[in-house]
Amino acid sequence: MARTDLARDLEQALGQLLLRRNRSALYNAALESAPPGVDRQTYPVLSGLDRLGPQSAARLADEVGIDRSGASRYADRLEAAGLLERSPDPRDRRATLLTLTPQGRAAVAGLRDSLARHLAGRIADWPDGQAQALIDGIRLLTDTPPD
Numbered sequence: 001m002a003r004t005d006l007a008r009d010l011e012q013a014l015g016q017l018l019l020r021r022n023r024s025a026l027y028n029a030a031l032e033s034a035p036p037g038v039d040r041q042t043y044p045v046l047s048g049l050d051r052l053g054p055q056s057a058a059r060l061a062d063e064v065g066i067d068r069s070g071a072s073r074y075a076d077r078l079e080a081a082g083l084l085e086r087s088p089d090p091r092d093r094r095a096t097l098l099t100l101t102p103q104g105r106a107a108v109a110g111l112r113d114s115l116a117r118h119l120a121g122r123i124a125d126w127p128d129g130q131a132q133a134l135i136d137g138i139r140l141l142t143d144t145p146p147d
Contacts, residue, residue: 010141029118030111037081038107045074046083046100050108054099056089083107 016022027040038046048064049055055063061071075098078084083104089095100108123131 026115026118030115033114034111035081035083035103035107037077037083038111041070042074042078043111045071045098046078046104046108047111049084049098049100050105054087054097056092056095056097058095060098078104 024040027043031039031043034043044064044066045060048060052060052063057071057075058068060075061068064071066074075084075086079086082101084098084100086096086098089097
């Protein structure tokens with residue numbers, strides 16, 4: 001198969017993966033054991049802070065693909081649940097940093113464990129090496145700097 005045909009197939013496969021219903025299915029699997037305050041809207045904020053470290057709501061919104069007002073609202077809910085805290089940004093007095101609390105880090109770890117168990121069930125019958133090939137391909141695709 002020509003590279004262009006492979007690229008078209010990849011585009012279609014990624015499009016399927018990124019459909020809201022498919023993202024929701026993955027989130028739902030993780031959220032079955034979610035603590036109070038964590039739902040489909042707040043999970044990306046919680047997970048994004050875990051991956052990126054302390055961030056302003058604006059920067060986090062850009063990174064996880066939600067609008068800034070949404071990030072602030074979701075952060076309010078997570079803060080009320082004791083999963084994140086706000087503090088002044090030492091580099092910019094006008095900005096506030098969102099930071100996970102120890103309870104927030106524990107919540108993310110539990111949610112990721114739930115998702116990993118779900119994914120383990122989904123790949124259990126795959127041929128040897130298929131899951132690793134997918135992981136390697138995704139890493140190559142996402143770790144390559146944009147042109």
